[in-house]
Amino acid sequence: MKKEEVPQDDANMLEGKFKVVKYALNENGEYVKVPSVGWEPENVALGQAWDVINERVEDARQQVLSGKLSPLAFHMEKNMMDEALLAKHMGLPARKVKRHLEPKEFAALDEATLLHYADALLTTVEELKRVPDAPSRPISSDQA
């Protein structure tokens, strides 16, 4: 790849925060680092991965709204976790976390457990008990 062939397909994946570098050949045939804002195939593949995640988050939100699952299910998906990974963060067996995805079991949780869940899922106890009215993007851990 020559320097001038380094792709500059901006899909705002880097949010303008910085450019990545790629190795490419300069006019003397020597390798140099060249900044890039992105490349179409990578943007497509990345977008595809996010579509899957967003679908799962929205699906969980719908199931919470219809009363099939507890809000914990939504926040878990939003953090891109499954029961096993969340359980690891909680120091609980996965089957327990699974049980807490049932609305009844979730409603019976004590404040300390809720606080622990909220911390693991980068949210507050108040937020943990509900889901947003509109579809939402996966969590940004900026508030971590």
Next chain:
Amino acid sequence: MSKDVVIPFDHQQSAHCESGVISNLMRFHGLKVSEPMAFGVGSGLFYSHMPFLKLNGIPVTSYRILPGLIFKRFSKNMGVQMKRMRFRDQDEAMAELDRVLDKGLPVGMLTSVFYLPYLPQAFRFHFNAHNIVVFGRKGDEYLVSDPVMDGTTTIHRRALVRARFAKGTPDTNGRMYYPTAVLTNADLKAAAVRGLKRTARDMSNVPLPMFGVKGMPYLAKKLRQYETKLGERRAKLYLGNIIRMQEEIGTGGAGFRFMFAAFLQEAAGLLNKPELKEHAKEMTRIGDQWREFAFEAGRMCKGRPETGSTYGTLADKLAAIGVAEKALFKQLAKLPL
């Protein structure tokens, strides 16, 4: 509250986190190695496709050796002594970091990109093998040299704790490391030869079909059947993942092939072996083939394949890359150096 520490650390942006951290840390300790040289000496290049090992339900494809191994091989090859630590306790992990910073030493560590707020959202998956260097502390903010970024940044203590203690594949366990002895007069020439030979061996000799140059025809065979076996949607997801691992931030593009070509080029000068320049050219041509593969695959994933493009033609491209890499690494393995 401990006092502020700012260690003068020369941050250089890299294409890949692990080789970038090696290069940056070594320069601090008086040993100049470029990122491609660190990658080559650490025998970083590889290929594997493991259908039995899945992440998020999708088989893993990798263009490099396992995370952490480049550092290990580099250190062994160059006689660098490293202190490596892992922790159970978060407070102890931060206290030890503070102690080492107080001694004036920058510290490398393993983090999860999901918990690094300074990175763009689109890249923040639960990828728990991202290397960064912490080189100071101002109040509750730690100074960070993240090799994939063009400049240095900061991270709050709370966020850093989360990133250092992420769970998953693998648990990061607060892992940190720093060189304790660096030989600034180490024999880089001999190390480059050893690193190169090791990569040539790794690529050529693993007696399993999913590793090294055998892995490409192996995946090609599977790829040919993706659509019929998996259905259109899953086929696209599987294919998309192959591109992601090849082109995503941290690979330098073309699945590290251009970075390795840069290493060969630098080694040609270092060892005064002009023939290596020809091998670098061939590696570049192969890197371009990887890029063409990704381009065609990207169109397929988007549902807008080029005329005549099918999973079959993609498999042909991948198999052809396998043939080219097999020939190149065979030559490199035999090369008298």
